[in-house]
Amino acid sequence: MAYLKMAGITKYFPGVVANSSVDFEVEEGEIHALVGENGAGKSTLMKILYGMEKSDAGEIFLHGQPVTITNPQAAIKLGIDMVHQHFELVPSLTVAENVTLGYEPRRGPFVDRQTMVERVRRLSEQFGLQVDPGARVSSLSVGAQQRVEILKLLYRDARLLILDEPSAVLTPQEVDDLFEVLRRLVAEGRTAIFITHKLREVMAICHRATVLRAGRVIGTVRVTETQPETIAQMMVGRDLEMPRRQTSHATPDRPRLIVCDVHAADDRGLPALRGISFAVNAGEIAGLAGVEGNGQTELIQTLVGLRFPERGDLVLDGRTITRERNRTRREHGLAVIPEDRNHQGLSLPSALSENLIATRYQGAPFSRWGVLVPGEIRRFAQRAIRDFDVRVRGPNVAVKTLSGGNAQKVVIARELAQPPAVLIAAQPTRGLDVGATQFVHNELLRLREQQTAILLISADLDELLALSDRLLVIFEGALVGELDRSQATRERLGLLMAGRAGEAAPA
Amino acid sequence: MATQRTPLPYWLIAPILRGSGDVWIGIALWIAIGALVTAALMRARHRAAWRGALLGAVLGGVGGALLLAPLWFGLVSLLDKRCAHCGTQTRPDAATCPRCGHAFTESPRLDAFVAALVNLARVVMTIELALLAGGIILELSGKDALDTYRVLFEWGLGTPRARANSLLAATPIIFTGLGTAIAFRAGIFNVGVEGSLYMGALLAAWIGFTFTDLPALPLIALAFVAGALAGGLWGLVPGYLKARLRVDEVVTTIMLNYVAIEFTSYMVQSGPFFVPGMANAMSKTIAKQAQLPQLVERSQLNASFILALVTVVAIMILMSRTRLGFEARMVGDNPLFARWSGIMVGRTILLVMFVSGLLGGLAGAGQVLGVHYNFTARFSRGFGFDGITIALLGRNSPVGVLIGALLFGALRSGGTTIEVFTDVPIDLVDIVQALIIFFVAIDLNLDFLSRRRRAKTDRDAAPASAAA
Numbered sequence: 016m017a018y019l020k021m022a023g024i025t026k027y028f029p030g031v032v033a034n035s036s037v038d039f040e041v042e043e044g045e046i047h048a049l050v051g052e053n054g055a056g057k058s059t060l061m062k063i064l065y066g067m068e069k070s071d072a073g074e075i076f077l078h079g080q081p082v083t084i085t086n087p088q089a090a091i092k093l094g095i096d097m098v099h100q101h102f103e104l105v106p107s108l109t110v111a112e113n114v115t116l117g118y119e120p121r122r123g124p125f126v127d128r129q130t131m132v133e134r135v136r137r138l139s140e141q142f143g144l145q146v147d148p149g150a151r152v153s154s155l156s157v158g159a160q161q162r163v164e165i166l167k168l169l170y171r172d173a174r175l176l177i178l179d180e181p182s183a184v185l186t187p188q189e190v191d192d193l194f195e196v197l198r199r200l201v202a203e204g205r206t207a208i209f210i211t212h213k214l215r216e217v218m219a220i221c222h223r224a225t226v227l228r229a230g231r232v233i234g235t236v237r238v239t240e241t242q243p244e245t246i247a248q249m250m251v252g253r254d255l256e257m258p259r260r261q262t263s264h265a266t267p268d269r270p271r272l273i274v275c276d277v278h279a280a281d282d283r284g285l286p287a288l289r290g291i292s293f294a295v296n297a298g299e300i301a302g303l304a305g306v307e308g309n310g311q312t313e314l315i316q317t318l319v320g321l322r323f324p325e326r327g328d329l330v331l332d333g334r335t336i337t338r339e340r341n342r343t344r345r346e347h348g349l350a351v352i353p354e355d356r357n358h359q360g361l362s363l364p365s366a367l368s369e370n371l372i373a374t375r376y377q378g379a380p381f382s383r384w385g386v387l388v389p390g391e392i393r394r395f396a397q398r399a400i401r402d403f404d405v406r407v408r409g410p411n412v413a414v415k416t417l418s419g420g421n422a423q424k425v426v427i428a429r430e431l432a433q434p435p436a437v438l439i440a441a442q443p444t445r446g447l448d449v450g451a452t453q454f455v456h457n458e459l460l461r462l463r464e465q466q467t468a469i470l471l472i473s474a475d476l477d478e479l480l481a482l483s484d485r486l487l488v489i490f491e492g493a494l495v496g497e498l499d500r501s502q503a504t505r506e507r508l509g510l511l512m513a514g515r516a517g518e519a520a521p522a
Numbered sequence: 523m524a525t526q527r528t529p530l531p532y533w534l535i536a537p538i539l540r541g542s543g544d545v546w547i548g549i550a551l552w553i554a555i556g557a558l559v560t561a562a563l564m565r566a567r568h569r570a571a572w573r574g575a576l577l578g579a580v581l582g583g584v585g586g587a588l589l590l591a592p593l594w595f596g597l598v599s600l601l602d603k604r605c606a607h608c609g610t611q612t613r614p615d616a617a618t619c620p621r622c623g624h625a626f627t628e629s630p631r632l633d634a635f636v637a638a639l640v641n642l643a644r645v646v647m648t649i650e651l652a653l654l655a656g657g658i659i660l661e662l663s664g665k666d667a668l669d670t671y672r673v674l675f676e677w678g679l680g681t682p683r684a685r686a687n688s689l690l691a692a693t694p695i696i697f698t699g700l701g702t703a704i705a706f707r708a709g710i711f712n713v714g715v716e717g718s719l720y721m722g723a724l725l726a727a728w729i730g731f732t733f734t735d736l737p738a739l740p741l742i743a744l745a746f747v748a749g750a751l752a753g754g755l756w757g758l759v760p761g762y763l764k765a766r767l768r769v770d771e772v773v774t775t776i777m778l779n780y781v782a783i784e785f786t787s788y789m790v791q792s793g794p795f796f797v798p799g800m801a802n803a804m805s806k807t808i809a810k811q812a813q814l815p816q817l818v819e820r821s822q823l824n825a826s827f828i829l830a831l832v833t834v835v836a837i838m839i840l841m842s843r844t845r846l847g848f849e850a851r852m853v854g855d856n857p858l859f860a861r862w863s864g865i866m867v868g869r870t871i872l873l874v875m876f877v878s879g880l881l882g883g884l885a886g887a888g889q890v891l892g893v894h895y896n897f898t899a900r901f902s903r904g905f906g907f908d909g910i911t912i913a914l915l916g917r918n919s920p921v922g923v924l925i926g927a928l929l930f931g932a933l934r935s936g937g938t939t940i941e942v943f944t945d946v947p948i949d950l951v952d953i954v955q956a957l958i959i960f961f962v963a964i965d966l967n968l969d970f971l972s973r974r975r976r977a978k979t980d981r982d983a984a985p986a987s988a989a990a
Contacts, residue, residue: 385845
């Protein structure tokens with residue numbers, strides 16, 4: 016009998032189905048990977064298990080017994096505990112205080128500090144989690160903080176540990192240490208659920224993997240019997256009618272965007288881009304494939320001008336823009352469809368017309384001498400609403416009232432109102448329905464005909480294969496492959512994305 | 523009592539206060555207004571049948587009779603929209619029905635009208651509830667609440683002179699309210715307008731008693747400009763710290779307030795502006811021609827009130843029609859989006875903080891040139907902090923700030939005389955003011971009710987989109 020069984024879990028959020036009759040089973044003593052794209056419903060499922068969210072339908076069984084988990088305390092009582100992606104530690108307290116928080120050993124009404132430190136020390140030695148119980152959490156590295164989080168779970172005697180993207184914040188060395196700890200835990204009879212979208216880690220440590228996509232279970236596989244590219248396909252595959260392949264419009268000798276040996280660090284100061292070089296020609300769509308978290312976000316930010324490279328150069332239409340700011344780059348013909356539509360791409364409380372002019376309000380005809388020209392702005396907005404078929408009552412409506420597809424049309428209307436020299440399109444169809452996806456694809460192809468250089472970054476392999484003239488594959492911050500469309504297949508892309516470039520070479 | 527009381531036609535404001543005039547006319551008037559508005563709103567928003575509208579009329583009438591008519595406007599306008607197509611209830615600001623996608627056909631003009639009504643109701647409701655709660659406190663402590671409020675209204679609004687004094691009290695807080703509001707609108711929690719006010723006042727006073735040879739107009743203009751600049755530059759300090767070094771502005775502005783207050787006190791107590799032989803800590807008196815002309819006899823209401831009104835219009839134009847205003851609104855709505863769109867967020871913060879401080883400086887200069895005629899240490903009775911309340915009350919809109927400041931002015935000016943005529947301590951005004959802040963903070967007006975309802979509609983709507 017399965018140790019944990021979640022049956023028919025369904026959860027709705029406004030406008031989306033986060034989980035749709037998900038069945039999920041975990042055996043005792045295994046490390047079970049839960050994989051999927053961002054927004055596939057992994058975190059929601061685990062939050063339901065941990066009692067942070069209430070499911071709209073479905074049941075949870077532990078050792079075959081139905082259980083109801085209404086809050087995290089109930090989950091902890093059942094031996095289910097979770098390490099969150101963003102740690103929940105009190106920085107000003109010591110390690111021992113954090114670990115025992117809420118469950119302090121007492122002597123009479125007072126906290127028995129000696130026993131507390133002693134227990135935490137014993138626990139940390141037992142599982143090889145090296146931390147000084149007396150150290151303040153604020154002075155610890157991220158890896159050590161994570162060890163504190165795991166200690167906290169062990170102190171509460173968790174039998175089932177949920178780790179939400181535990182490696183996302185760690186250096187490779189720290190990841191190896193984490194794996195060592197996990198192996199020791201399962202050897203001891205505990206069970207772990209490992210949420211991730213990094214395939215290398217799934218292959219390295221997990222016994223089985225369950226793949227979620229768009230809130231549904233695609234399948235559960237035994238890792239030893241599976242190739243990583245199979246899992247990659249399960250993660251990103253999408254049944255969609257893709258636009259028909261068209262003849263190339265590329266002008267090979269006219270690169271409009273050149274990226275030359277770019278190195279950049281991520282927010283933690285760790286290297287995220289390690290010498291990226293490529294060029295995108297006029298009239299070409301270059302697709303960037305890769306498992307999420309391999310440097311795509313940093314590359315987009317570097318291209319847009321919100322992150323400056325440590326080394327390397329960016330050239331737009333023959334002009335070096337490495338040190339230029341976002342606004343200047345836009346004036347030179349850069350356009351961006353950002354990854355995170357609702358935060359980077361739109362200002363939800365603002366009016367539609369304000370969203371539309373946010374990148375071009377600085378000059379005529381929208382403003383003169385620092386004063387806005389409302390008539391021009393309204394005319395522009397009305398034209399954009401008509402041209403891009405935005406279903407909306409008028410230009411003064413707040414964008415937050417629009418549906419996902421309509422909202423993305425607003426982003427596209429803004430960015431493509433004048434054909435740009437270079438377009439960075441990051442996940443342009445994420446979360447969109449079929450119709451809206453088609454619309455976005457057609458817009459990209461239309462732009463390609465007008466000699467725009469397009470860099471398409473997508474987690475959807477089918478989309479990349481259908482639209483791209485050329486495919487680049489990014490892995491751990493470096494380009495590991497460049498394929499012409501004729502050579503590109505899902506299998507080869509899958510191998511490259513999984514970091515196995517050697518096997519992907521044509522035989 | 524020595525001074526004559528001037529009874530007001532209370533029935534105009536609130537029938538419950540009775541007083542002179544025909545109470546019944548007042549009650550009938552409010553019943554009519556309440557019934558009409560409620561019925562109309564029931565019909566337009568709720569798509570209620572005539573029976574519903576009739577019910578609304580009755581409820582509105584009862585509400586009106588109890589002086590809570592504006593409260594009814596607010597509550598009724600909160601009522602959900604109902605989709606004409608499938609009958610689903612949805613939140614009042616929805617554009618389409620979440621279940622069947624049917625687009626609501628209300629004209630934008632009606633929407634704008636309802637929005638304005640809701641906003642007006644919000645301000646009035648907040649103050650009414652505060653007065654109501656204050657009244658209950660008064661009754662509980664054994665005072666005559668109705669009589670206290672009569673005194674408050676009489677001395678806030680009763681005579682031409684009282685009205686002038688209310689406007690006088692409103693003048694500085696119009697400036698500080700505007701200054702706070704534009705910073706809030708840009709997402710900057712600037713509570714340092716008080717500091718700018720002191721810096722502006724000091725510099726205006728210095729100009730006023732130094733350049734005594736200048737004729738009136740250039741001298742006054744120079745004093746205002748210098749005061750405004752001093753306030754603006756003072757605002758730039760926390761602005762720079764926030765924009766370039768990401769230092770939290772709440773902490774820096776609070777601390778810089780103390781710096782400004784103590785620095786200006788030092789200047790007149792023992793510093794360069796110290797005047798030997800003066801008992802109080804105040805500077806020399808400014809030149810006669812620099813003193814602003816008074817607008818009404820026997821009141822200190824002066825030309826700076828007119829400047830305040832002009833400033834309201836100017837800030838309205840600045841925020842809605844200029845590039846800086848657009849940038850400020852975008853940064854306030856979504857700073858991340860602003861960055862991605864190429865808006866220079868740091869520069870916008872600096873400019874907004876400069877303008878915010880500028881308005882604080884104007885407030886200080888206006889008080890020096892129009893009321894005190896010198897710089898007195900610690901002369902401000904929390905004008906900067908009243909500005910915060912007013913900005914919150916007026917939801918950061920210039921007109922809202924003006925309305926809020928006028929109400930506060932009346933409250934303050936009427937409140938000072940409460941102790942003379944009743945045994946109620948002047949602290950009552952502070953209590954009412956605190957209650958207003960309290961009710962603004964809980965924001966019962968829209969969010970409280972609609973948030974709960976939103977959670978409910980979202981749950982109802984989800985299965986439909988799942989099926990689609």
